[in-house]
Amino acid sequence: MPISMAIEIIPKPIEKIPSARKKLFYFSIFLFLGLLLGYFILTSLEKKSENTRDNLKEALLKGKTPETSSLEEEILNDEKKIKDFSPLLGKHFITSRIFEFFERSTHPRVFFSGINLNSLKSIAKLSGQTDSFLTLGQQLAIFEKEPLVEKVDISQVSITKEGKIEFFLNFSFNPKIFKYPSGAKGEEEIYLFDY
Structure with missing residues (x-):
């Protein structure tokens, strides 16, 4: 036998794969299987959540009648109108509030027969009659004790044939008397409506 054959018959030792390379190979397989498993789990969870979402939408639509939808739309329109109207209302003068003021603060023995009101300047001129100078x-x-009256003075006084006192009063008011109440209890509401 030739020597070259003898060498081939003797088994060669098997080359060992380094352990780091083996660990990396097994880790790669484990990672691949984990990713594959994660993909299927996430896909099934996505389908379940879509089904749940669709079921909830259907339940909402079943609960929503056309009447409810139209009411919701009407409420939203009204809310928009209120928001648009609020700034205008804040600038609006309510001249009728002056009558509430005079009703509350007029002496029982005094009678007012006329009023000349300028709400833009917050002034008024009243004509009236009473029994005596004391009244x-x-x-x-x-009037002088009222917080909404900035100034009051007599411009003319005379005695009628019947012995009554006829007079004219000039007023200067705080502009708050003509403003719309704000919703919160403000000064103007306390003064005008705290009986």
Whole structure:
């Protein structure tokens, strides 16, 4: 036998694969299987959540009648109108509030027969009648104590044939008297409506 054959018959030792390379190979397989498993789990969860979402949408649509939808739309339109109208209302003068003021603060023995009102300048001129100068003085004292009256003075006083006192009063008001109440309890509401 030739020597070259003898060498071929003797088994060669098997080359060992380094352990780091083996670990990397098994780790790669494990990672691939984990990713594959994760993909299928996430896909099934996505389908379940889509089904749940669709079921909830159907339940909402079943609960929503055309009447409810039209009411919701109407409410949203009204809300928009209120938001658009609020700034205008804040600038609006409510001249009728002056009558509430005079009703509350007029002496029982004083009678007012006329009023000339300028709400833009917050001034008024009143003509009235009373029985005596004492009552007129009491009426002036009542007006001077009012927080919404900035100034009040008598411009003319005379005695009628019947013995009554006829007079004219000039007022200067705080502009808050003509403003729309804000919703929160503000000064103007306390003064005008705190009986």
